Amino acid sequence: MKFSEALAAIKALDNGSELASAIEGEVEGLKSKNYEIIGEKRNVTTKAQTLETTVMAIAKVAGIEGDLESVLAALEPKVRESLQKLTTAETKLTEAETRATEAQGKLNSFERKAKLSEIATAAGANPAVLEKLLGDKFDQLKVEGEGDARVVKLGDKPLKEAVAADESLKLFEAALFPAASASPSPAPSPAPAAKLPGGSPHGKTDNKKDLLSTYSEKNYGGAKALNQKAAGS
Structure with missing residues (x-):
């Protein structure tokens, strides 16, 4: 039995029209999906052929056969x-x-x-x-x-x-x-110069002999006295 004949038999049944309509809707959906798949397959085939052509062109340039x-x-x-x-x-x-x-x-x-x-x-x-x-x-x-x-x-x-x-x-x-x-600070006053006392280290001007000469005379006098004593004996 063909699909159309089976569909007509279903419609002849009590409340068969609704069932037949549902079946027709599913069939149309399957047909639409099938067309979509066919279109995708064609696209894939076209891309594959393009890719193969490109690869073969590259192989030719590279000297590959x-x-x-x-x-x-x-x-x-x-x-x-x-x-x-x-x-x-x-x-x-x-x-x-x-x-x-x-x-x-x-x-x-x-x-x-x-x-x-x-x-x-x-x-x-x-x-x-x-x-x-x-x-x-x-x-x-x-x-x-x-x-x-x-x-x-x-x-x-x-x-x-x-x-x-x-x-x-x-x-x-x-x-x-x-x-x-910053505020400028005053310059420090110069320190007064130190003055050394005049004359001897003790600051006396009337002492004409310094310590060194006095020490030398005492030592010389002591040595001279010893020499004279030795000579007399």
Whole structure:
């Protein structure tokens, strides 16, 4: 019995129309799915043919002949080698990018230090304290003017005014501007030159003999007396 005949027999039964409609719906769904599968199969076949054509073209360039299976077997080592070279090249590229990033970081740090030094010099500020206090506002610092007329500003205000107006920064004003807060100390008076007493070491001017000559005369006199006594005996 054909499907159409069986469906007609089902419809002839009591309440068979609903059952027949359900069967027809399932059949239509199966047909739609079948068409979808057929379409996917065609797509896969087309892609496979394209891939085979590409592989054979590559094999021809590489000087490899034979069917698809032998060509793939011959190309596998070359493909692995190419993949290894690609991996190595990617690794070197990553290392080069890392070095470039590090170099850029060092350059940015150098430029920041150079700008900080310029700002500190123009403002008469301590660079270390300036970095600690205003490191997060570094982009708002700028130097305007030339030579002795240079002025450092924080935003739109001169730096010293901005610091004085900010209660959290004002506490460190003396440390930030040490030259302005330091008071000059008086120079020490020169010590008076020491004066040595005149004459002998005892300070007497009427004593014409020093200690050394007195000691020598006493020793000479004693020796002379001994010699005379020896001669008389």
